[in-house]
Amino acid sequence: MKRIYLDHAATTPVDPRVKEVMLPFLECVFGNPSALYRDGRVVKEAVKSARESIAKILHCTSEEIIFTGSGTESDALAMLGVMKKNQIRKKDGSLKKGHLVTTTFEHHAVLYNAERLEKEGYEVTYVRVNKEGLANPKDVRDAIRPDTVLVSVMYANNEIGTIQPIHEIGQIIKDIRKKRRESGDPNPIWFHTDACQASAYLNLDVQKLGVDLMTINGSKIYGPKGIGLLFVRRGVKLEALYEGGGQENKLRSGTEHIAGIVGLGEALKLVQEHKEQENRRLTELRDYFIKGLFERVPKIVLNGHPVKRLPNNVNISILDIEGEAMLLYLDKYGIEASTGSACDSATLDPSHVILALGKPYEFAHASMRFTMGHSTTREDLDIALKTLPGIVEILRKISPVHLDLDATQMSTAAAFAGEGFPHWEAKRGSKLKLRSKQ
Amino acid sequence: MAEPTKKLEKKPIPKGIYEVVNEYTGEGWVYSDIVKEHFFHPRNLLLEEPKDGDFDAVGEVGSPACGDTMRMWAKVNQDEDRIQELKWKTFGCGSAIASTSMFSVMLTENGGMKVDDALKIKPQHVMDRLSGLPNRKIHCSVLADKAFRKTMNNYFHASGQHDRVIVENSRVIDPKLNITDKDIEEAVLEGAQTLEEVQKKLKVAVGSPEIVTEVDQLIRFYKEKYYG
Numbered sequence: 001m002k003r004i005y006l007d008h009a010a011t012t013p014v015d016p017r018v019k020e021v022m023l024p025f026l027e028c029v030f031g032n033p034s035a036l037y038r039d040g041r042v043v044k045e046a047v048k049s050a051r052e053s054i055a056k057i058l059h060c061t062s063e064e065i066i067f068t069g070s071g072t073e074s075d076a077l078a079m080l081g082v083m084k085k086n087q088i089r090k091k092d093g094s095l096k097k098g099h100l101v102t103t104t105f106e107h108h109a110v111l112y113n114a115e116r117l118e119k120e121g122y123e124v125t126y127v128r129v130n131k132e133g134l135a136n137p138k139d140v141r142d143a144i145r146p147d148t149v150l151v152s153v154m155y156a157n158n159e160i161g162t163i164q165p166i167h168e169i170g171q172i173i174k175d176i177r178k179k180r181r182e183s184g185d186p187n188p189i190w191f192h193t194d195a196c197q198a199s200a201y202l203n204l205d206v207q208k209l210g211v212d213l214m215t216i217n218g219s220k221i222y223g224p225k226g227i228g229l230l231f232v233r234r235g236v237k238l239e240a241l242y243e244g245g246g247q248e249n250k251l252r253s254g255t256e257h258i259a260g261i262v263g264l265g266e267a268l269k270l271v272q273e274h275k276e277q278e279n280r281r282l283t284e285l286r287d288y289f290i291k292g293l294f295e296r297v298p299k300i301v302l303n304g305h306p307v308k309r310l311p312n313n314v315n316i317s318i319l320d321i322e323g324e325a326m327l328l329y330l331d332k333y334g335i336e337a338s339t340g341s342a343c344d345s346a347t348l349d350p351s352h353v354i355l356a357l358g359k360p361y362e363f364a365h366a367s368m369r370f371t372m373g374h375s376t377t378r379e380d381l382d383i384a385l386k387t388l389p390g391i392v393e394i395l396r397k398i399s400p401v402h403l404d405l406d407a408t409q410m411s412t413a414a415a416f417a418g419e420g421f422p423h424w425e426a427k428r429g430s431k432l433k434l435r436s437k438q
Numbered sequence: 439m440a441e442p443t444k445k446l447e448k449k450p451i452p453k454g455i456y457e458v459v460n461e462y463t464g465e466g467w468v469y470s471d472i473v474k475e476h477f478f479h480p481r482n483l484l485l486e487e488p489k490d491g492d493f494d495a496v497g498e499v500g501s502p503a504c505g506d507t508m509r510m511w512a513k514v515n516q517d518e519d520r521i522q523e524l525k526w527k528t529f530g531c532g533s534a535i536a537s538t539s540m541f542s543v544m545l546t547e548n549g550g551m552k553v554d555d556a557l558k559i560k561p562q563h564v565m566d567r568l569s570g571l572p573n574r575k576i577h578c579s580v581l582a583d584k585a586f587r588k589t590m591n592n593y594f595h596a597s598g599q600h601d602r603v604i605v606e607n608s609r610v611i612d613p614k615l616n617i618t619d620k621d622i623e624e625a626v627l628e629g630a631q632t633l634e635e636v637q638k639k640l641k642v643a644v645g646s647p648e649i650v651t652e653v654d655q656l657i658r659f660y661k662e663k664y665y666g
C-alpha cells in the first residue's frame with residue numbers, strides 16, 4: 001500500500017540534496033571551528049558560508065544570525081532573552097520588569113514561554129485573533145503599553161496556516177519606537193516573529209517585514225532536525241539562556257552543529273529558490289483538495305481564512321467525529337495527517353488554535369490538518385478524497401453528537417453533571433445559553 | 439510537474455517501531471491486535487435511532503479529562519435481572535471505541551450478565567481482555583464503565599427500584615427516590631429551568647413536600663452557575 005504523507009507542517013523529509021552537502025561533515029570533516037589548524041578552518045569556512053547564504057535570503061548581515069538547536073530554542077531565546085535583558089527604566093531611574101504582547105494562538109514554544117514569564121512576574125497581553133484566524137494590527141497596537149518591550153506574533157500559524165499581517169505590525173512598532181526616541185524615552189520595543197511554518201513559502205526579508213527577531217528551523221523546510229536559527233537585529237540586547245564557551249556572539253554556547261548548520265543553509269536556499277513555482281503548484285492542490293472535500297463530505301468547516309493561508313495547508317473540522325479515531329482509520333488506509341483533538345495530545349488539551357477561533361471544543365476534536373509538500377501529487381489527494389467520506393460515515397454513525405455548523409457552545413453539557421466541565425471550558429469562563437425549549 | 443526534490447523512497451517501518459509515541463515523555467506503544475480488532479470492528483454499536491420501547495434505559499456521560507462523551511442503551515431481562523442488550527455510541531478516541539466495544543461484549547456474552555455482577559466490572563477487567571492500553575489512554579476505558587452505571591441508575595429509577603440506585607460522589611436530596619444533587623444539576627443542564635420542568639424529568643419531591651425548598655434552591659444555584 002502506498003503511504004500518503006500529508007503532515008508536512010509537522011515535519012518534512014530531508015531533501016537528498018541537503019543530505020548530500022551534510023554528509024562530509026558527518027563522515028570525515030570533523031574539526032572544531034574554534035581550532036586554528038586546517039580541519040578547524042575548513043569547518044569554520046563552511047559555517048561562515050552557510051551563514052552568509054542565509055543572511056542574503058534574510059537581507060541582513062551574517063553577524064545577525066544565531067544558530068540554535070531548534071525553533072523552540074530560538075523562540076525561547078528571543079522571548080526570555082529580550083525580556084530579561086531589557087528592564088524598563090522608570091522616570092525615577094528605578095527598574096521594573098517589562099510587558100510582553102503576543103497572540104492567543106501562537107505555537108506552544110511561544111505561548112508556554114509567555115506563561116513562564118508571567119509566573120516570573122512579567123505582564124503579558126494576549127491579543128485575540130478573529131474567527132478566520134487573523135490578528136488585527138490595530139488590536140496589536142492597542143495592546144502595546146508604554147512599558148511594552150517585546151511583541152511576538154507568528155508569521156504563519158502552524159495548525160491552520162493563516163498568514164499574519166507581519167509587515168503592518170512591523171510598521172506600527174517602528175512608529176512607536178520612533179516616537180519613544182523622539183520623546184527621550186530610553187526603553188526599547190522589539191518585534192519577534194516565529195517564521196518556522198512560513199519559511200518554505202513566504203518572503204523572509206527582515207527589512208521588508210520590519211521584524212527585529214525571527215525564528216526559523218530546519219525540520220519544516222526539508223532540512224535536518226535539531227537545528228534552528230534566530231535572526232537578531234543589531235542593537236537588540238539579549239540575555240543568553242545559559243553560559244559556556246561563548247559561541248554565536250556569546251548568545252548560544254556549545255560546539256556548533258556543523259552538519260546541521262550546513263544543511264539548514266542549503267535547505268533554506270533550495271526552498272526559497274523554488275518557492276514561487278512550488279507555491280503555485282501547492283496552492284492549486286490545496287484548493288483542489290478543499291473543493292473536493294466540500295463536494296464529498298457534508299457538514300464540514302474550513303478553519304482559517306480561505307486564501308490568506310499557506311499554500312500547503314488544509315484544516316477542516318468534520319463535525320460530530322473525533323479526530324484521533326479518524327487518524328487511526330486514515331492510517332489504516334495509508335494516509336498520514338494530524339488532528340487538533342484532545343485525545344491525540346499528551347496533555348489531553350484540544351487545539352488552542354481552534355478554540356481561539358471562538359468555536360466550541362467539539363470543533364477542535366473534529367479538526368483535521370492535511371499539509372502537503374514536495375512529494376504530494378494530485379493522485380495522492382484523489383486517494384485521500386476517495387477514502388475519507390467512507391470513514392466519516394462510519395465515525396458519524398458511531399457518534400452521539402450532533403452539532404450545528406454555527407454552534408457556539410458545547411453540545412452535551414448535561415453529560416458532565418456532577419464532575420464539572422473539561423478544564424478548558426472553565427478557563428474560557430463562558431456561560432451556556434439556553435437552547436430553545438424542546 | 440514541478441517537483442524540486444527527487445521523490446523520496448519510502449522504506450517500510452522496521453518491526454518494533456511504536457505506533458503511538460508520547461511526544462513529551464517518549465513513551466512508546468503498539469496497540470494490541472485485540473484493540474485494533476475492536477476499534478475497526480466495534481461490537482454492539484447502535485447504528486439506527488432506537489424506537490420507543492427498544493430499550494429500558496439510556497444514559498450519557500462525559501470525560502472531564504478530554505471532553506469525550508459516551509451514550510449507552512440497555513435492555514434488561516427483568517425476570518432474570520440480566521443484561522440482555524447493551525448498545526452504545528461515542529464521541530471518543532480509538533481507545534474509547536475499543537474498550538467500550540469489549541465492555542459491551544463482556545456484559546452480554548453467554549446469555550448476559552446478572553445486573554449486580556455487571557456493575558462489578560471495572561475498567562481493569564476490560565483492559566486485561568484488551569491486553570492493555572497506553573497509560574494516557576486509561577481514562578478512556580473508564581467512560582464505558584461510567585456510562586453503564588448511569589444507564590443502570592436510570593433503569594432503576596424507571597423501573598421503580600429506587601433502592602438499587604448507586605449514589606456516587608453526590609448527595610441524596612430525595613431519599614424516597616434516591617435522587618441526588620447531581621441528577622438535578624443534569625436536569626438543569628438539559629434545559630429545565632423551574633421546579634415543574636425538573637419534576638417532569640425527575641419526579642423529585644413529588645411525594646415529599648418538605649424538600650421542595652431545597653430542590654428549588656439547587657435549581658437556582660445551578661441556573662446561576664451555568665447560565666449566569
Ligand code: FES
Pocket residue numbers: 342343344501504505506530531532533534575577578581
Ligand atoms: S476518550 Fe478522550 S482520549 Fe480517549
